[in-house]
Amino acid sequence: MSEALLQVQAIDVAYGDIQVLHQLSFEVREGEIVTLLGSNGAGKTTTLRAITGLRPPSAGDIRFRGQSLQAVPPAARASLGMALVPEGRELWAQLTVRENLELGAYGPQARPHIGRNLERVFTLFPRLAERQKQVAGSLSGGEQQMCAIGRALMSEPSFLMLDEPSLGLAPLLVDQVMKTIAELHAGGITILLVEQNLHRALEVSQRGFVIETGRLRLQGSSAELAENPEIRAAYLGL
Amino acid sequence: MERFIDLAVSAVLLAGLYATMAYGLGMIYGVLRVVNLAHGGVIMAGAYMGWVLHGRLGLDPYLSIPLVVGASYLLGVGMYKVLVRHLPRGAAGGPASLLLLFGFWLVLRNAAYLLFTGNDQSITTTWSTRSVALLGTHISATRLAVLGVGVLVPLGLHALLRHTHLGRAIRAVAQNPDSCTLVGVDVERIYTITFGLGTALAGLAGLLSATIFAFNPGSGSGELLKSFVVVVLGGLGSVLGTGIAALILAVVEVFAILVMPSYLTAAVGFIMLVLVLVIRPGGLFGHRVLG
Numbered sequence: 453m454s455e456a457l458l459q460v461q462a463i464d465v466a467y468g469d470i471q472v473l474h475q476l477s478f479e480v481r482e483g484e485i486v487t488l489l490g491s492n493g494a495g496k497t498t499t500l501r502a503i504t505g506l507r508p509p510s511a512g513d514i515r516f517r518g519q520s521l522q523a524v525p526p527a528a529r530a531s532l533g534m535a536l537v538p539e540g541r542e543l544w545a546q547l548t549v550r551e552n553l554e555l556g557a558y559g560p561q562a563r564p565h566i567g568r569n570l571e572r573v574f575t576l577f578p579r580l581a582e583r584q585k586q587v588a589g590s591l592s593g594g595e596q597q598m599c600a601i602g603r604a605l606m607s608e609p610s611f612l613m614l615d616e617p618s619l620g621l622a623p624l625l626v627d628q629v630m631k632t633i634a635e636l637h638a639g640g641i642t643i644l645l646v647e648q649n650l651h652r653a654l655e656v657s658q659r660g661f662v663i664e665t666g667r668l669r670l671q672g673s674s675a676e677l678a679e680n681p682e683i684r685a686a687y688l689g690l
Numbered sequence: 691m692e693r694f695i696d697l698a699v700s701a702v703l704l705a706g707l708y709a710t711m712a713y714g715l716g717m718i719y720g721v722l723r724v725v726n727l728a729h730g731g732v733i734m735a736g737a738y739m740g741w742v743l744h745g746r747l748g749l750d751p752y753l754s755i756p757l758v759v760g761a762s763y764l765l766g767v768g769m770y771k772v773l774v775r776h777l778p779r780g781a782a783g784g785p786a787s788l789l790l791l792f793g794f795w796l797v798l799r800n801a802a803y804l805l806f807t808g809n810d811q812s813i814t815t816t817w818s819t820r821s822v823a824l825l826g827t828h829i830s831a832t833r834l835a836v837l838g839v840g841v842l843v844p845l846g847l848h849a850l851l852r853h854t855h856l857g858r859a860i861r862a863v864a865q866n867p868d869s870c871t872l873v874g875v876d877v878e879r880i881y882t883i884t885f886g887l888g889t890a891l892a893g894l895a896g897l898l899s900a901t902i903f904a905f906n907p908g909s910g911s912g913e914l915l916k917s918f919v920v921v922v923l924g925g926l927g928s929v930l931g932t933g934i935a936a937l938i939l940a941v942v943e944v945f946a947i948l949v950m951p952s953y954l955t956a957a958v959g960f961i962m963l964v965l966v967l968v969i970r971p972g973g974l975f976g977h978r979v980l981g
Contacts, residue, residue: 559874
């Protein structure tokens with residue numbers, strides 16, 4: 453079994469007085485594609501915000517490649533090789549597609565390779581090449597999702613987190629996004645996928661965790677989770 | 691007709707100054723969502739910096755531009771690091787930041803009273819009284835120089851914002867700071883630089899204004915008001931919008947002399963501000979930030 457790339461160790465995260473995550477622990481190993489599952493408000497997005505440093509944990513530790521992230525400022529974490537495709541894309545709506553992508557390579561280690569990575573992203577999403585001079589706010593939902601994934605890829609991450617990438621997309625586009633995620637994983641990127649669309653998420657991933665009100669509830673291989681009666685009842689409506 | 695051309699030329703020349711003045715205010719608000727009420731105080735401070743450099747060291751005000759801009763930038767960085775950084779931002783931070791920055795203005799003003807007394811001053815150089823014949827009218831050389839700087843500086847900023855990594859990061863922070871952190875932009879650093887740049891522009895505007903108008907430690911409130919009018923009219927940090935809005939304000943002010951007593955022309959900017967807020971609260975050119 454390969455080594456742990458990301459170790460989340462008993463973290464607590466609170467917004468003011470409201471504690472969202474309680475002693476949450478899990479691991480993602482090098483080369484894996486893992487899904488973090490849970491209903492609305494379970495703490496999935498908060499978990500990703502803790503990993504990226506936008507909402508640092510009040511207790512516990514997060515390690516990336518064995519190094520504690522406590523002393524790593526959020527803006528320096530992209531340079532370690534992690535990238536997030538945030539929920540709701542969070543693009544810079546008034547900047548062009550190309551500017552959005554170029555900013556994805558803002559970190560010192562990524563900047564020299566802007567040209568090469570732009571080409572990679574445009575090969576992956578030819579639509580973005582056509583629209584590169586348009587402002588991102590004028591793109592359709594699917595194109596915005598491509599742009600958000602493209603922006604995250606511009607820093608050549610070894611670890612990619614995606615927060616509800618299928619949210620608000622038509623089924624055909626969801627297929628495309630999931631296919632892209634599978635391709636990126638096949639290309640060697642370790643992936644942590646956060647989804648409400650449990651069915652699709654378990655199809656594409658190898659393992660999964662279920663969190664409920666900020667606590668780890670269940671974990672197992674995707675096949676096991678898909679067969680788990682509790683999950684089938686709670687999330688799949690079966 | 692000659693009178694008309696005279697007035698039109700004065701309006702255009704004044705517009706360059708107004709654009710420089712307003713751009714700093716718009717930039718800081720656009721990126722940090724903080725209304726820099728100390729803007730007028732920094733304009734006044736810029737005027738005194740130029741006055742001291744000219745009076746003590748005999749430095750021509752146009753040669754002292756880099757010094758005044760540099761000093762004002764550092765003043766802005768200091769203001770951000772010591773004061774503004776600790777304030778709540780956006781709608782929630784409104785009252786706190788307004789009061790604090792207004793207080794800072796009072797400190798600047800009273801420091802100037804202590805250092806320079808309340809007397810009116812101006813910067814007069816050997817070429818202050820020279821003029822250039824153009825379009826059948828005579829244009830003062832200083833006003834022409836002010837216009838030149840007032841056009842070049844916003845164009846330079848536009849190039850910075852459009853074509854550099856730093857500029858793109860500044861525009862992106864204005865729209866979505868969290869996404870900036872995710873791609874490795876140190877948002878605090880961008881806030882510091884932006885506050886410094888906005889303050890540097892205010893200092894520059896003060897220096898330019900001092901070569902045309904008299905000033906004293908109480909100066910700056912009229913300039914702040916005019917900056918507000920231009921920002922509200924022209925949008926936040928849109929270079930073209932700011933330029934056009936500055937021109938509109940200058941034209942209206944200058945031509946108001948024809949129809950109302952001169953002591954009322956100062957109110958023109960205020961009337962325009964109210965009209966714009968009522969009729970087009972989003973500004974003449976929509977909501978684009980820093981484009």
